[in-house]
Amino acid sequence: MLRHLRPLRRFCLEQTHPHWLHYSRALSGAEAVHALRPFYFAVHPDFFGQHPREREVNENSLKRLSAYLENLQRPGTKALKPTPLTFYVRDTDQASSDGQESPNSSGFRAVKFTLHTRDLLSTVLYILNSCSLSVEHIQSLNTNVHSQPLREAKGTPDRPIKWNRSYYAFTGFKDPDQDPEHFSRKETTLTSWLENNGxxxxxxxxxxxxxxxxxxxxxxELSNLLQLSDIRWQRSWGIAHRCSQLHSLGRLAQQNLETLQQARGCTLVFTDRSGMSAVGHVMLGTVDVHHHWTKLFERLPSYFDLRRKLMLLEDRISGLLGGIQVVYIEELQPELTIEEYYSLLDMFCSxxxxxxxxxxxxxxxGLQMILSSDRRAPSLHELGHFDIPTLCDPGELQWxxxxxxQKARESLKRRERLKDIEDTLVRASTQKFSLEKLYKEPSVSSRQMVACLERLATCSLPALSGMRLCVSHFYSVLQDGDLCIPWNWKDREAVK
Structure with a gap:
């Protein structure tokens, strides 16, 4: 039925992928992150502080993109389901491509595309082309590319692309206006970046x-008034935005304190939708009005009942599978409400x-497992837990x-040792550099964090004194002054 669509897809790939793609070696995960730096720079949520709606759209799309890229790197992964994404891309001097909205008065444009690629390189190229971003830097990541220049590739403009100076400062790529003779360029290093952005x-x-x-x-004040265990934010909103949300909650508490105190002992999370999360946190949707928040607090007793049933269901599954513990890892699993997670567990248990x-x-x-709703085969995560599809064949699961x-037990022990090393290094680095705070993004693994901090320990960086340092995948200064550095930062000048 859909056979007539195949030539169209081949045509689209030819238009967006340079011909040297067919001669290139596969991209590694680290190279993919490096190749997507211009894209991350153009869509990073922290550049949309004055536009909350666009910021949330980019945050949600980045999370889905991250999951897509991670699944591509898993051994044995076959074709993934098409993943539609929407990004608000900060405007550059380039003209908008067909299918994209023109830049608005706020300096950004909406870009919509659907990922249906099967490898990292084609995915990276498809994303960059969809956002009208240059792909020339990717050729340097491949050692076996075709010798023809990129400008001859189909779908690639033959005119030079003019980038804002901030693009070159962020990526470390050469600015032709500053280096017209094209002698060499120096790759961005941690020291040079701190000098320019400190x-x-x-x-x-x-x-x-x-x-x-x-x-x-x-x-x-609110934690004490409502007797909460903690207050958190699921998104990286700025300080002003967070204060505004707490003021709204405070006004609601003045009007209906007894109802809100039903959340005593809970962790409250400001997020995209109201309800209770899979791990039992009370979620307040930031786009909901006070009426919706009040209704949520009134329904908390029924949510607590469902939470108890969910825990019994987890125990029942554990009993059927030899005592393995069913866990929900927020950083690695989709954001599920308690109703959605209960339905997933109930289906698996049946x-x-x-x-x-x-x-x-x-x-x-002593072993752990998480449930996923897709149809992939069971796998063992590097962190030591089993990733089990809900519709997995029981016989295949047992084998x-x-x-x-045994391998899972060894991985769990390594994870615990690595976490202890990470915690020790965080304390030592915080003290050594007199940091106000040192933390990492959820997408940065403990292994990456340890590698980053071990190298930091050998450096003298007085510019970090008193700063808030976040270990991430790229360089950035957040709107409230937090410094983000990539976990695999460079420590010496690389002349090319």
Whole structure:
């Protein structure tokens, strides 16, 4: 039925992928991140502080993109489901491509595209081309590319692309206007980047201090008033935005304190939608009005009942699978409400009960598993937990878990040791550089964090004193003065 669409897809790929793609080696995960730097720079949510709606769209799309790229790198992964994405891209001097909205008065444009690629290189190229961003820097990542110049590739403009100076400062690529002779360029290093951006971060951090103090005061007051375990934010909103959300919650507490106190002992999370999360946190949707928040707090007793049923369901599954613990890892799993997660567990439990698997009681005690809703085969994550599809065949599940059980135990032990090393290095680095705070993005693994901090320990970086440092995948100064550096930062000048 869909056979007539195949020539169209081939045509689209020819238009967006340079011909040297067919002669290139596969991209590694680290190279893909490097190749997408111009894209991340153009869509990073922190550049949309004055546009909350566009910021949230980019945050959600980046998370889906990250999951897509991660799945591409998993061994044995076959074709992935098409993934539609929408990004607001900060305007450059380039003309908009067909199918994209023209830049608006705010300096950004909406770009919509659907990922249906099967490898990292074609995915990176497709994203950059969809956003009208240059792909020339990718050729340098491939050692076996075709010798023809990129300008002859189909779909690639033959005119020079004019980039804003901030693009070159961020990526470290050569600015032709500053180096017309094309002698060489120096790759961005941590020291050079701090020299160029340290004063900007200091100024932003200083300006944010009054709001940070106000945020801490509001958070403490509301936590005590409502007897909450914690207040968190699922998105990287700025300090001013967070203060505004707490003021709204404070006004609601003045009007209906008794109802809101039903959340005592809970963790409250400001996020995209209201409800209760899969791990039992109370979620307040930031686009909802006070009426919706009030209704949520009134429904909390029924959510607590569902939470107890969910925990019983997890115990039942654990009993059927030899004592393996069912866990939900927020950083690695989709954002699910408690209703969605309960439905997932109930479906999996029903399949197990229909076909009993003969596991010896408690033989898998100490191991962990997470449930996923896709149709992939079971896998063992590098962190030591099993990733089990809800519709996995019970017989295949039994064989896989038993054959990988010892390897899983060893991975869990390594994870614990790595986490201890990470915590020790965070404390040591915070003290060594006199940092106000040192943290990492959820997408940065403990292994990457340890590698980053071990190298930092050998450096002298007085510019970091008093700063808030975030280990990420790219360089950035956040709107409130936090410094983001890539975990694999460069420590020496690389002349090319």
């Amino acid at each position: 004063n900007i971060a200091v100024k932003k951090l200083k300006n944010s201090l009054p709001l940070r103090r106000e945020l801490g005061r509001l958070k403490d 399949r197990l009960q229909k076909r009993r698997i003969p596991f010896h009681p408690q033989s898998l005690r 896989f878990v038993l054959s990988k059980a």
